Amino acid sequence: MSDRLLDVFSAGLKLPASELSDDTSPSNTSQWDSLAAMEMVVLIEDAFDVRLKTSEIMKMRSIGLARTVLRGKGVEGI
């Protein structure tokens, strides 16, 4: 079964999901710039039906940390 969160980041970063992991972050992925971040906020909000606050976005410094934030907001199955 595919990882929904990796799929979202794959779309936002325009990278194959197979190249992504919970360790993927702006520091090891040049595609993860501020424009991609803006795009991914929209994609994450649409995919998981949540509204992210700025403080939550700031915590998402890697895919794994994004997963933690979303689980903290009650998103299930990721």
Add this chain to the structure above:
Amino acid sequence: MTAKRTVIGIIASFTPQPLVEPLLAAAPTGSEVSLADFNQVHQSLLDVGSSFQRAPDQLVLVWRIEDVFGPALTEWVVQDSDPTGLREDVRELGTLVGQVARTHGIPVVATIPPVPTFVWLDPLDARSSVRLAVLHGQLVEAFVDGIGPAPVTLVDLAALLRLHGTDRAYDSRNDLMYHQPFTRPFATSLGTVLGEALGAIGRATPKVLAVDADNTLWGGILGEDGADGVIVGDSFPGNAYRAFQQGLVYQAAHGALIALVSKNNADDIDEVFQQRRGDLVISPEHLAARRVDWNSKADNLRALADELNLGVDSFVFMDDNDVELDEVRQRLPGVQLVKVGEEPEDVAEITRRLTQFRYATVSAEDRGRTEMMHVESGRREAAASAPSHAEFLASLDITVRVFAPGPAHVGRVTQLINKTNQFNLTTIRRDDAEVAALVASDAHRVYAAEVSDRFGGYGLVAVAIVKCDAHAWEVETLLMSCRVLRRGVEDAILQCIADDASSAGATTLRGSYLPTAKNSQVATFYPERGFVVTGQGLFEAALPLSVLAKHVAVLRDA
């Protein structure tokens, strides 16, 4: 072969990326985007050549007052400073835009900035919001004034914001984190509007808005309901047609020439304009041209185009009738068509929402043309007859069922006898009892016709009453609803009468025409079908007779 792609340069006072995809989707195909550095509005305009990776063919400027003139705006809000300096700065920005468009020869699409969000609109703080609205108006005026005469298309970002609503359009989180002040849906909408504006550059704008009268300009059928009876006025549902007319006047103010194209008697239309002046918004002065006659709409539109020296692609045509619209669609493919619906709310909205004239400007030439039209149309005779109206008729697949009405049809037959004014040769009115007696009579035959075409059925729309003597049959009544004029239905029913008369051994068919104020269109009905004049309004033809047109299929009941 690689076609050269059109490069759209975007200068924005905020992060423009979310606009790009919808903009390209709405812009002409073969376009691509090149972005200037964000919020370098002045620098980018001053040095278009080095601000983009690829030299732009078209330029988009999207800006907000608070982004470009933040400090001066803050000062005005906080210290109530004189806004003259700010206004001059905004005018200078407009001047820069105009210069780019003129000197580089690059078409520019520029936004009117929204009301600054610096102060959130608070309904309970009316003084502040009014003060801000006044400043906004002054700054917009200065910006537009600064642009001057230049190939610049203005897109009203403030109006778009009002349409969406401030709460739905702004996203302060995105603004703070990414300098992207808008929600995604609003950014998409803005990008689309900008793309559409780019697509409209260089495209010819229609000039003439041709409108039908019955069930379009007003409700009802003038020929049947009379000038007093057509629906238009202050109360429902007449107010829907008033709103429709208000929209027309609005379109006229935005560059459309309004032409009336109606199948009616010209005198009847004048009667409405006189008698119903208080109920109408539109008046003869609003009309650049009129074609009120019984010619096909396609012929009349073509004649108008010739008269105005315009192509038919300069015309937008509004009508409620699918058949009229379809004839124009087939014969004049360049004309843009707008169908007027039946629901009052649709009628009321449709003219306000027309987008065809949105980029039109009213030139002095157009105004002169309106005056010229008034003079010309007063002189002109009805347009020439339709050369290929027959071809259109053939495409309609018209079927006419001619039958002897029974008791169940008497009500409808009587209604037509008493309501029909225009296509009515003798205008003899009869009540139910008289009609029932004629239906049962041996000395008379009553004919009814039901009509259908590929758009659907029209029901029982024509009636004839014939007195049958041994040697001669006499058509006492022949009438038809306006809804099926010029389809050949009248010939179908006349042919059936003539055939029946021949079969019964008669050798002569007689008819008469009694003129009224409304029925001038049938004055020459019999002569046009080979009848000879035998007296004042009296005609006859030798049997057998052949008048049926090829395009009509006739069904007879056994």
